[in-house]
Amino acid sequence: MHYILEILPSLLDGLKLTLGVFFLTLIISLPLGVIVSMAQRSRFFALRWITNIYITIMRGTPLLLQIVFVYYGLSLANITVLPRFEAVVLTFVLNYTAYFAEIFRGGIQAVPAGQYAGARVLGMNKLQTFRYIALPQVIKTVMPSVGNEVINLVKDTSLVYVIGLGDLMRAGTIDVARDVTLIPYLLVGAFYLLLTMIFTVIMRYIEKRLNYYR
C-alpha cells in the first residue's frame, strides 16, 4: 500500500499525458473524419484518389511504425523536427481520422436514397438535407463503431512510449525497472481498464439515447 502511494504521483503524471493524447486526438480527428469522408465522395476524381491512398496507408500500416516514422523520419529527411508530443498527436490524428472517415463513409452510405428524395421534394437544399435528415441518421449508425475506436484509442496511446514520451505506460515501465516488481504494471493495467470502462459506459449511454427510433 505504501509502495503504491509512493509510485502513484509518477503514474498520475503519465496518466495526464495519456489523457492529453487521447482527448486531443478525439477532438481533432472526429470532425476531420467527417470532412475526409465527404472528400471520399467528392465529384473530383483527384480528391477521391488522394483520400483513398491516404486512408489505405493509414489503415494498412502499424500505428507504431507511423509514430516512429513521423518523429524520426521527418527529422532524418530534414523536413522538420517536431517535439515528441506534437509528433505523437499529429500521428494519432492522421491515423484516427482515416478510421473515422471510413466509419462515416459507411454511415453516409447507409442512409437510404429515399431519404434524400423525400427531403428534396420538400424543397430542402443540400445543407439542410445533410443537417436535418442525413447527419442524425449517420450519427446513430456509426455510434457503435466510433465507440470501438474510442476504446482502441485509449489503449493505442500506450504506443507513445516508444519515442520516450512519459505516458502512463512509460511511467509504469520506469518503476518496474527500478524497483524490480510487477506492481506498477498491475496498477497501469488497472488505470487502462478503468478508462476503457468509463468510456464504454459513456458510449453505451449515448447509444441508448439514440435508440428512441428505428
Next chain:
Amino acid sequence: MLSIKNLTKSYNGRTIFKDLSFTVAPGEVLTIVGPSGIGKTTFLNILAGLIPADSGSIELDGKELTIDGTRQGSEVGVIFQDFNLFPQYTVTENITLAPRIVAKEKKATYTKTAAELLADLDLTEHQNNYPFELSGGQKQRVAIARALAMKPGVLAYDEPTSGLDEASTERVTSIIQKLQSRNATQLVVTHDLPFAQSLNGKVLDFSKDVER
C-alpha cells in the same frame, strides 16, 4: 393546372415513353395505370424533379418546372410508395420540418397548419409517435400530411394502396376525394384497378395510351 407536353424519357437508348402529353385540372384526379415496369414511377420521378427527362415540358399553374432532374422544391407534393418518412422525427416533426426550415414559417403558423392536417387525416392521437410505431395506412397519411403542409400545386401518389388492406384503401380513397372537393390537383399511380375505378377520374393507361 398541371400540363405535361411532349415528355420523352429513355434509359440507355430504350424509350420508356415518348411525347407524353396530358393535363390535370384543379379538382381533377388523374389515375395512371399500367403493368409493372411500364414507366409509371419513372414519370412520377420526373414530375417530382428527381430524375431528368430527355425532352418536353412540365407546366404547373402557369409556371414552367425544370425537367433536368435537379429540381429542389415543393411545387409537386410527392407521396412515395414507401413514404420516405424521416425516422428520427415524430409525426408532427415530419409535417412541420419543411414549413419551418424551408418555407421559414412562423411557429404559430406551422403549428396551426400541422394541427389542422393531423385532425383532417385522423392522426392527432399519433402526433408524437415515430414512424416505426405506425401502421402502413398511418404512415401513408403522414406522408400525405407532410406533402400538404408545403401547399403543393399538385399531389402525386405512387401506388398509395400497395400493402394496405381494404379498410385502409377506402380511407385513402376518401382522403383523395376530400382533397378533390377542395379543388386539389391530383395524380395517382396505381396498378390496383378497383381502386383506380373508385377514384372516378380520368384514367391514363400507360400500356395503351402512351407512345414508346
